[in-house]
Amino acid sequence: MVLPAWLAHPTIIEGGSLKPELAEGEVDAAAIKAQPFLEKHIRSALKQLKIKRLFPVQRAVIPWILEAQNKPEPFRPRDICVSAPTGSGKTLAFAIPIVQLLAQRVECKVRALVVLPVAELALQVYKVFSALCSQTELEVCLLSKQQRLEDEQQKLLELYKGVYYSKVDIVVTTPGRLVDHLHATKGFSLKSLQFLVIDEADRIMDAVFQNWLYHLDEHVRSTADQLLAGVQAPLCYQQLLQSYGQQPHKLLFSATLSQDPEKLQNLKLFQPKLFTTLDAAQTAAAAAETALDEEEEPSGQFIGKYTTPAELVEQHCLTEVRLKPLTLFALVQQNGWKRFLCFTNSTDTADRLCFVLKQLFEDSPIKVEQLSAKCSAAQRAQRLNEFARGSIQGLICSDALARGIDVANVDIVISYEAARHIKTYIHRVGRTARAGQAGTAITLLTEKDQAQFKQMLNAAGKRMGEELSVSPDIEVQHAVLYKRALEALRQRQENQKNVQKVQKMRNSRKAAAHKPAPAAAAPAGQLTLMEQLQHNAASQLWSKQHSKAAKPTKAAQPKQQTQVKSRRQNMEK
Numbered sequence: 138m139v140l141p142a143w144l145a146h147p148t149i150i151e152g153g154s155l156k157p158e159l160a161e162g163e164v165d166a167a168a169i170k171a172q173p174f175l176e177k178h179i180r181s182a183l184k185q186l187k188i189k190r191l192f193p194v195q196r197a198v199i200p201w202i203l204e205a206q207n208k209p210e211p212f213r214p215r216d217i218c219v220s221a222p223t224g225s226g227k228t229l230a231f232a233i234p235i236v237q238l239l240a241q242r243v244e245c246k247v248r249a250l251v252v253l254p255v256a257e258l259a260l261q262v263y264k265v266f267s268a269l270c271s272q273t274e275l276e277v278c279l280l281s282k283q284q285r286l287e288d289e290q291q292k293l294l295e296l297y298k299g300v301y302y303s304k305v306d307i308v309v310t311t312p313g314r315l316v317d318h319l320h321a322t323k324g325f326s327l328k329s330l331q332f333l334v335i336d337e338a339d340r341i342m343d344a345v346f347q348n349w350l351y352h353l354d355e356h357v358r359s360t361a362d363q364l365l366a367g368v369q370a371p372l373c374y375q376q377l378l379q380s381y382g383q384q385p386h387k388l389l390f391s392a393t394l395s396q397d398p399e400k401l402q403n404l405k406l407f408q409p410k411l412f413t414t415l416d417a418a419q420t421a422a423a424a425a426e427t428a429l430d431e432e433e434e435p436s437g438q439f440i441g442k443y444t445t446p447a448e449l450v451e452q453h454c455l456t457e458v459r460l461k462p463l464t465l466f467a468l469v470q471q472n473g474w475k476r477f478l479c480f481t482n483s484t485d486t487a488d489r490l491c492f493v494l495k496q497l498f499e500d501s502p503i504k505v506e507q508l509s510a511k512c513s514a515a516q517r518a519q520r521l522n523e524f525a526r527g528s529i530q531g532l533i534c535s536d537a538l539a540r541g542i543d544v545a546n547v548d549i550v551i552s553y554e555a556a557r558h559i560k561t562y563i564h565r566v567g568r569t570a571r572a573g574q575a576g577t578a579i580t581l582l583t584e585k586d587q588a589q590f591k592q593m594l595n596a597a598g599k600r601m602g603e604e605l606s607v608s609p610d611i612e613v614q615h616a617v618l619y620k621r622a623l624e625a626l627r628q629r630q631e632n633q634k635n636v637q638k639v640q641k642m643r644n645s646r647k648a649a650a651h652k653p654a655p656a657a658a659a660p661a662g663q664l665t666l667m668e669q670l671q672h673n674a675a676s677q678l679w680s681k682q683h684s685k686a687a688k689p690t691k692a693a694q695p696k697q698q699t700q701v702k703s704r705r706q707n708m709e710k
């Protein structure tokens with residue numbers, strides 16, 4: 138594959154370690170007070186966030202965006218793609234310049250749109266924006282299906298004398314929720330959009346999400362046409378507007394950025410520019426590359442595509458399929474791990490593994506819980522909180538959590554099953570060694586997995602780390618405990634099968650009666666005890682959810698309404 142020139146010749150982000158050791162008396166060039174481009178309100182917000190210095194990606198990207206945006210029209214800044222390791226601080230790299238630029242002029246319009254693949258990530262980025270905006274008049278809004286559409290619409294817009302006014306300046310959302318609002322929210326306008334941020338860009342460019350871009354583009358295009366209809370400007374200016382006038386400045390971020398020209402083309406990037414970080418081996422390769430003839434067509438992957446944090450130690454542990462849960466148990470015990478995330482390739486494996494581990498750790502202070510698509514969003518949030526507080530030591534996750542989530546103080550990431558794709562591996566291991574902290578990633582490998590795993594790493598320019606071993610006697614040592622745990626698992630699976638059978642019978646009985654009566658109306662006397670328990674639990678859950686949904690949360694509304702009112706009055710003046 139031949140790379141386009143902008144991917145082949147990136148701007149290298151200098152800086153190496155996130156926590157460099159400074160010699161005595163040496164001035165820290167990355168200290169916040171040494172950054173002349175940061176406004177006072179940003180410095181003070183960073184102080185509250187306990188951020189004392191900028192990370193390399195932030196030092197490279199923030200001043201570049203500020204400078205590009207400060208050039209007068211009709212200059213249009215180049216769109217940028219930023220590829221930097223997990224945990225290297227990409228969120229602040231786009232949030233700081235956006236807040237600083239938007240705060241210069243407050244208007245009742247959505248001027249920045251930040252799109253993330255899943256609700257949890259959107260919430261995380263929303264919190265960062267909210268913290269940065271705390272010293273400004275800017276309002277940030279989260280649209281992510283965690284609230285009803287009507288409640289989100291209320292947060293977003295206000296109708297005054299027949300005209301819709303935006304209550305917010307920055308919207309953080311997911312692709313699906315954005316499309317919901319583009320279709321269903323009257324008055325939702327992005328015609329003043331100045332920034333479009335796509336975080337975890339490679340994931341968002343995947344086929345499933347493609348049509349959100351189409352809808353957004355259509356929306357921006359149609360508002361540009363409406364605008365042009367009323368413009369009495371010279372033809373050349375109209376042409377300029379038509380060609381790119383209404384397109385926002387696009388900022389793409391990821392730890393594993395796509396280099397697929399077709400996917401990138403969908404984003405219609407304007408003279409794109411790539412920023413990338415390199416590790417030591419890649420820096421040497423880049424130096425050799427620049428020695429080559431500049432005219433030569435570059436090929437293959439862009440350098441720095443798969444870098445992991447400098448502080449990350451990668452290891453593997455050889456085991457057998459039948460002993461995998463026991464190997465994991467022994468590793469945790471042997472090494473005294475207190476904060477570990479363990480990834481599996483499927484939700485079912487996460488579920489079974491978590492059950493077996495709970496049995497194995499029954500008499501120990503180690504508490505493990507599952508964190509997968511099987512848990513509700515509220516459950517996931519609660520478990521993450523408990524993990525952060527230290528009341529849960531291990532979380533057994535499917536890959537839903539592998540990307541972007543910033544879980545505090547994870548010491549160890551274990552791949553219970555080897556990741557099938559390098560991107561999955563990079564994002565999994567990136568849950569540790571974040572923000573310059575130390576961290577270790579361990580992959581459990583059977584003999585069969587080994588060659589494939591090695592090949593995957595080599596293809597990405599990485600090498601297998603050291604081998605970590607467990608005592609060969611684990612099977613004998615824990616024979617009784619392990620047997621009991623596996624027997625409990627077998628019993629549980631049998632029970633689950635029985636419950637499913639009962640459920641199936643019940644459904645077919647209902648279908649036969651041709652009367653799909655609501656569950657709440659079913660006469661209790663005709664149900665078996667098991668059915669009755671399930672029925673009661675379902676009814677309770679249903680009424681709980683519906684009574685919650687019926688109560689719109691208005692806690693923050695009065696304050697926001699007054700602010701918007703005064704902003705609107707200012708505008709009218």
Ligand SMILES: Nc1ncnc2c1ncn2[C@@H]1O[C@H](COP(=O)(O)OP(=O)(O)OP(=O)(O)O)[C@@H](O)[C@H]1O
Nearest residue numbers: 188190191192223224225226227228392541543572
């Ligand atoms: N300059 C800084 N100083 C100290 N901590 C920082 C700094 N910048 C970011 N952080 C912290 O580093 C952690 C990781 O940041 P962030 O989530 O932005 O990383 P990321 O590069 O987006 O990672 P991923 O690719 O996994 O999403 C966060 O906890 C954040 O608060």
